[in-house]
Amino acid sequence: MKTISIRKLENTDIEALLAFEIRNREWFESQIDARDPSFYSSQGVAAHIECYLADFARGTWHPFVIEDSIAGIVGRANLKSIHSPKGAAEVGYRIDQRFCGQGLATLALQHLIREARMHWQLTQLFAHVYKDNVGSRKVLERCGFLLEHESWIDETKDECRFILSI
Numbered sequence: 448m449k450t451i452s453i454r455k456l457e458n459t460d461i462e463a464l465l466a467f468e469i470r471n472r473e474w475f476e477s478q479i480d481a482r483d484p485s486f487y488s489s490q491g492v493a494a495h496i497e498c499y500l501a502d503f504a505r506g507t508w509h510p511f512v513i514e515d516s517i518a519g520i521v522g523r524a525n526l527k528s529i530h531s532p533k534g535a536a537e538v539g540y541r542i543d544q545r546f547c548g549q550g551l552a553t554l555a556l557q558h559l560i561r562e563a564r565m566h567w568q569l570t571q572l573f574a575h576v577y578k579d580n581v582g583s584r585k586v587l588e589r590c591g592f593l594l595e596h597e598s599w600i601d602e603t604k605d606e607c608r609f610i611l612s613i
């Protein structure tokens with residue numbers, strides 16, 4: 448029986464993470480900002496993981512992978528820009544296109560909220576989302592995030608902001 452687990456990103460994840468990101472590059476770039484092309488190599492991903500783990504050690508970032516017991520890495524979720532004095536952080540997530548629509552982003556965001564509260568003692572989370580990213584907005588609303596009205600009506604911006612008080 449296959450199972451899904453969520454765990455911290457590790458420096459042994461280089462090849463699995465590279466495969467996940469290459470497999471889904473076009474899909475992600477259709478909905479979120481593209482990564483620098485130099486990311487898409489073993490060296491690029493190794494440097495990326497090293498940077499995230501250094502930020503974890505500094506207490507400013509908490510990177511997770513979502514793992515399927517058969518398919519391997521099928522998603523990523525991050526607590527980003529953790530600001531302990533303010534008790535705030537940003538959330539981010541991305542799911543393998545073949546695994547979308549099965550509740551994985553919702554599961555990952557619930558995990559981020561739990562970690563933000565229990566591990567980091569944060570009181571506020573926020574997310575920036577492109578206004579036309581209907582799936583991501585649905586995930587945020589389902590997890591209790593509220594749309595910041597001003598960011599929605601600002602016609603000069605493609606993105607809006609969601610906030611959760613925890």
Ligand SMILES: CC(C)(COP(=O)(O)OP(=O)(O)OC[C@H]1O[C@@H](n2cnc3c(N)ncnc32)[C@H](O)[C@@H]1OP(=O)(O)O)[C@@H](O)C(=O)NCCC(=O)NCCS
Pocket residue numbers: 474475478479539540541542543546547548549550551552553554574575576577580581582583585586
């Ligand atoms: C957005 C994303 C994370 C959602 O992942 P997911 O695992 O499919 O999310 P969930 O299954 O938990 O929930 C998504 C919900 O949105 C719905 N949805 C997705 N796209 C939709 C669309 N275009 N229109 C209407 N509903 C949509 C799904 O049906 C689902 O709702 P349901 O459970 O009621 O059926 C995924 O599409 C993704 O990785 N996209 C690329 C990266 C990205 O946009 N990240 C977020 C940046 S803010």
